[in-house]
Amino acid sequence: MMSTGETRVGCLALNASYEPLTILPLRRALRLVLDRKAEILEVDDARVFRSERRRLPCPVVIRLVRFVHVPRRFRRQVTNTFLFARDHYCCQYCGRHRSDLRGREFLTRDHVLPMSRGGQNTWTNVVAACSHCNNRKGNRTPGEVGMRLRSDPGEPNYVELVWAVRRVTPIQARWIRMFYGEEVLRALSVGADETLDSPTVSV
Numbered sequence: 001m002m003s004t005g006e007t008r009v010g011c012l013a014l015n016a017s018y019e020p021l022t023i024l025p026l027r028r029a030l031r032l033v034l035d036r037k038a039e040i041l042e043v044d045d046a047r048v049f050r051s052e053r054r055r056l057p058c059p060v061v062i063r064l065v066r067f068v069h070v071p072r073r074f075r076r077q078v079t080n081t082f083l084f085a086r087d088h089y090c091c092q093y094c095g096r097h098r099s100d101l102r103g104r105e106f107l108t109r110d111h112v113l114p115m116s117r118g119g120q121n122t123w124t125n126v127v128a129a130c131s132h133c134n135n136r137k138g139n140r141t142p143g144e145v146g147m148r149l150r151s152d153p154g155e156p157n158y159v160e161l162v163w164a165v166r167r168v169t170p171i172q173a174r175w176i177r178m179f180y181g182e183e184v185l186r187a188l189s190v191g192a193d194e195t196l197d198s199p200t201v202s203v
């Protein structure tokens with residue numbers, strides 16, 4: 001079967017409209033290309049897939065041939081991975097970074113308006129909170145306990161999430177910039193410095 005030495009960096013998949021959709025494993029990206037469901041926009045010359053019969057270029061950016069409608073709920077589900085990335089791995093009450101937590105403390109998902117009181121599991125109602133602050137807040141709102149949020153929780157741009165949790169190469173960053181513009185890229189590169197899993201790109 002095919003093999004590649006370096007698989008840490010995936011392939012950026014763009015919609016037919018050039019909107020960045022997701023980062024795919026290289027193998028999956030190559031399958032889309034072989035099935036003629038995607039075209040290759042950028043290859044990594046330093047890497048190739050080798051199979052018994054042929055050598056294939058290693059795609060780092062592909063574009064889907066047909067436009068795919070991706071429902072918002074699939075793109076922007078609240079997961080702890082994305083939530084912690086959005087909040088830069090900091091407790092939104094005491095401000096401590098995940099790496100500053102002590103002993104048995106850990107980062108949790110806090111519902112600003114508790115679920116038991118009708119709070120929803122939506123981007124605007126969840127924040128990253130250390131276990132200490134989450135316990136202290138309990139079944140109450142921040143106002144009731146005299147706690148204050150450091151930022152208003154909002155729904156993140158999909159690319160912000162990809163940037164925060166995945167490794168993006170300079171070539172891939174160029175395509176993200178083409179769709180979202182320089183300002184978004186600059187804003188993302190600032191936040192990226194605070195993540196533990198920093199991307200390989202600098203802008």
Ligand SMILES: [Zn+2]
Pocket residue numbers: 091092093094095096129130131132133134
């Ligand atoms: Zn805290």
